[in-house]
Amino acid sequence: MDFFGIDIPSYGWQTVLGSAISGVFLGSIYALVALGLTLIYGVLHIINFAHGALLMLAMYAVFYLWHFFGIDPYLAMLIVVPGGFLFGYGLQRMVIGKASHGKDEIILLVTLGVSIVIENAALFFFSATERSVRVPYDLDGIDLGVTFVVYPELAALGGSLLVTLALWLFMSRTDTGKAIRAVARERQGARLVGINVDHIFAVTFGIGTACVAVAASLLVPTYAVHPQVGYLFVLIAFTVVVLGGMGSFVGALVGGFLIGITEQLGRLYMGESLGVITISVIFIVVLLFRPTGLFGQRSG
C-alpha cells in the first residue's frame, strides 16, 4: 500500500507479535516514568512539567555513579531513590510551592521554568554528548522465538509491576499514604484534622521524584543519557497518565503498555519517523473525547 509516498507494508504474525511484545517492554518503561507523574497529579492536582527533567537528572546521577565509582545501575537505586525523594521534597517545599501561590496555571509555568533550568544546567555541565553505561549483562537475554528480550528489559517490566504494587500498598496501608489521600480528597478538611498539608504536598512530590529515580536506574542500562532525554519522555508520560486516568496507578501501568504497543506497531507499519505520531494522536484524541481516561474518576 502507498500512503503519501510512505509504504504501508504487510507482515506475518510473528513479526507483529514480536513487535507487540517489545512494545510491552517499552511500555513498562513508560509506565515507570508515568507512575510518579500520576501520583503527583492525583494529590497536588498539578501537572508537573519538570518530571522529564527530573528523570534526566536521575539518569545522570546513575550514570556518574557507575562512571566514577563503578556502581552497578541497579545498586545505584539505593542512593538515587532516597536522593530523589529529598530533591523532590526540597523542590516542592522551597521552589514550586513558594512561587506558585497555589494557582494551577502558575504551578504549570513554574514547573516549566524548573525544567528549563535543569535541562540547560545539564547541557552546561554535562554537554550534549550522549552517554551510556556498559554492563556485562546488557546484551544477554531470552529468545522468545518471535523476538529477543534482554535482561534489562525484563528488569524494567518487573520493576514497573513492583513499583505499582508498592505505591498501591503504601497509599492504602500506611498512615502517610492515608494522609496523602485525605489531602487529595479534601485539602481544607485535612488541615482541620491536623495534617500538615504543605508537608504532605512535599512528601508526595518527593515520592513522585523517587519513582522517577527508580525509573532512571532501570532505564540507564538500555537508554543513552543526554540533556534532552527527559523531554522525549514528558509527552509520552503525560499521554500515559491521561490515557490511564489522572491519579490512577493501575491506569498508568495499563496505559504504559498500551502506548508502548501502539508505538511499536506504529513504527512497524508507518516507519521509524512517522510511527511516533501515534503518541501525539492518542494524546489529543483522549484529551478531547475521554479526558477522564480509562480508569480515572471525573477530573476537575
Next chain:
Amino acid sequence: MSDRTRLVGWAVLLAVLAMAPLFISSGRWIDFLEMTLFVAVLGQGWNILGGYGGQYSFGHAVFFGTGAYIQALLQFKFGWSPWITLWFAVGGAALVGSFVGYLSFRYGLRGSYFALITLAFSEAFHVLSRSFPAITEGGRGVQLPLNQDAAQAISSFQFNFAGPFLSAYGFYYTIFALLVLAYAVTWWMEHSRFGAQLVAVRENEEAAEALGIDAFRVKLGAICLSAAISASAGVYYVQKYLFIEPGIAYGPAKSVEALFAPIIGGLGTVIGPLLGSFFIHGVGEMTKDMIGQVLADRPGVDLILFGVILICVLAFLPRGLAGLLEALWKRIAAGRNA
C-alpha cells in the same frame, strides 16, 4: 497611566527604535535588537491568547512553524513571490489556529489541559514535517536560494546584497515594521469590544457567558489572531535565514521563547512582551560580557538564567515588569501631586 500618556510613551519608544541604526554602527548590537524585536513579536502572538485570553499555550511553535514552512515551501516549490506567500503563511497559520482552537475549545479544554494539547499538536506537526519528504523536504529542511542581484532585493525580500544601507538594516526594519503592526493590532484589540470580551472570558468564563458573550467564538478569534502574529515572525525568520527545518520550526525552543517574554514583561499588556524580551536578552548579553566568552560559549547559560528569571517573576511579580513600572509611575505621579 492614561491612554494619552501611554501613547506619548509609545511614540517616543518607537521613534527611538526607528532611529536606532543612526546611533548603532556595530553589527552585534543590530543583531541584538533584531533578535529582541523578533521575540517581542513572537511573544505578542502568545500574549494575545495567553495574556488577554488566559489560555496558556505550550506549543506556539505550531503557528510559528506553519507560517515559516508555508513561506519557505511556496517559494521553494512554486517560485512564488515572497510578498504573495506571506499572506498564505499568515492565513494558513490562522487556519491551523482555528483548527486547534475549534477542537480544544469545543471540547472545553482549559488551563493545564489546553497547555498540554497545544504541546501535542506541535509535536504532531514536528513528526509530520519530518516524515513527508515529498512535501516538506523532511529532516533536511528547506533551503531557499540566495538572491545576489541588488536590483531584486526588494522583490525577493532578501537584503543580503542590497547595497550598504539595506544589507545592514533591511531586516531590522522588517522586524520593526512587523512589531509596529502587531502591537498596533494588540492596542486596537485591547480597546475593542472583542478585547473586553476576551478579558471577561479570562476572568470568569461562566459569568461572561451569563452576560451573553459567546466564549467559544471569542477564544477562537483570539487563537486565530495569535497564530497569525506568530506566523508573521515565522515569515521574517525564513526571509532572514533562508532556511527552515522541523526542529527549528516545531521544536520546543520556539514555544518556550514565545511565552518567556510576555510572562516576564507582563501578561495581558501591550508593552509586556517587548519589555520582557528586552529584559531577558539584555540580561543574556550582560552575563556574556561578565562571565566571559569562554564560559558563555557553552550552551545553556542564557536559558538557565531565563528560567530562573521566569520563576522569580512568577513568585514575586505576578503582573510582570509592566506591573512594576506602573506601580513606580503611580508613586512618581503621587509624589508630584502632593
